[in-house]
Structure formats: structure tokens, C-alpha cells
Amino acid sequence: MLINWYKFTIYKRTHPKLFWGVSLSLVGVVYLKAWIPLTNISIPCPFHEWTGLYCPGCGVTRVILSLLKFDVIQAFRFNPLLFILAPLYMLYWITNKKHIRPLSRAIMAIMLILTVTFGILRNLPLFEYLAPTVIR
Incomplete structure (x- = not known):
């Protein structure tokens, strides 16, 4: 268990741009494909x-x-x-x-x-x- 936590912290520390890029992309896709069609509210x-x-x-x-x-x-x-x-x-x-x-x-x-x-x-x-x- 300690080894897995250590690997996770190394991964998180060495790839923060990848983590944030994927996270922001997912939020963007949810906004574009779910929020706008369901609510018809977008940022003008x-x-x-x-x-x-x-x-x-x-x-x-x-x-x-x-x-x-x-x-x-x-x-x-x-x-x-x-x-x-x-x-x-x-x-x-x-x-x-x-x-x-x-x-x-x-x-x-x-x-x-x-x-x-x-x-x-x-x-x-x-x-x-x-x-x-x-x-x-």
C-alpha cells in the first residue's frame, strides 16, 4: 500500500500538466455536450x-x-x-x-x-x- 501511494505521488508530481490538461478537457466536453444542450445556457x-x-x-x-x-x-x-x-x-x-x-x-x-x-x-x-x- 505504501508503494502504491508513493508511485501515485511521483506520477502526480511529474505529470501535473497532463493531469490538468485532461481534467480541463473533460470539464469542457461536459460543458459543451451536456450543460449547453440540457439548459440552453452558455457563456455569451x-x-x-x-x-x-x-x-x-x-x-x-x-x-x-x-x-x-x-x-x-x-x-x-x-x-x-x-x-x-x-x-x-x-x-x-x-x-x-x-x-x-x-x-x-x-x-x-x-x-x-x-x-x-x-x-x-x-x-x-x-x-x-x-x-x-x-x-x-
Whole structure:
């Protein structure tokens, strides 16, 4: 019994990121797949509630719900920026880990410019197709 407790404490001490990552992921899946469908209560976007405009992150919860249903096209319609930022972030993470600072900073600047530009464009009438919409 003492040996098993010792192994558990070593495991918990050496893998806290894994433990917290799995725990938060499970809470997120329960929130998305159980809480929202049962109660129809979700966390609204404060920026959209206060201004009536779409922020660059509007539609992210619906993207995740669509991806959990393997509906990639609908997920893309809710927020196409995530599909552009995800590979850029992976590239940023790799260059930052390898200490390639000029390239990682340039990638971060590109991601910031894309996010701000997307946030502005999705609120203009000419680019209203960038707003979160449901495909019927």
C-alpha cells in the first residue's frame, strides 16, 4: 500500500500538466455536450453583448461544438480565423521552443495583425459573410 501511494505521488508530481490538461478537457466536453444542450445556457460574448459587434473570437464555442460533431464546414463558417491561426500558432510554438526569436516574433506579429484585421472586417457590411452564421 505504501508503494502504491508513493508511485501515485511521483506520477502526480511529474505529470501535473497532463493531469490538468485532461481534467480541463473533460470539464469542457461536459460543458459543451451536456450543460449547453440540457439548459440552453452558455457563456455569451461580453464584447458582442455590450457593443453589438462581433469580436475576433465570436463563434469559438460553436466551432468546438461543430468540430465535436465532425462538421468542419459549419465550424469554418462560425469562425474561419481559427483555422488560419491554429497552424500559425503551432509554427510559432515550434520556433519559440527552438529559440528562433526573430521568426517567432514575426509569426506572433502576423497572428496579431490577422486577428485585428479579421475583427474589423467581420463587422463591415461588405464582409458580413465573416460573421458567425449557420449553414442551412
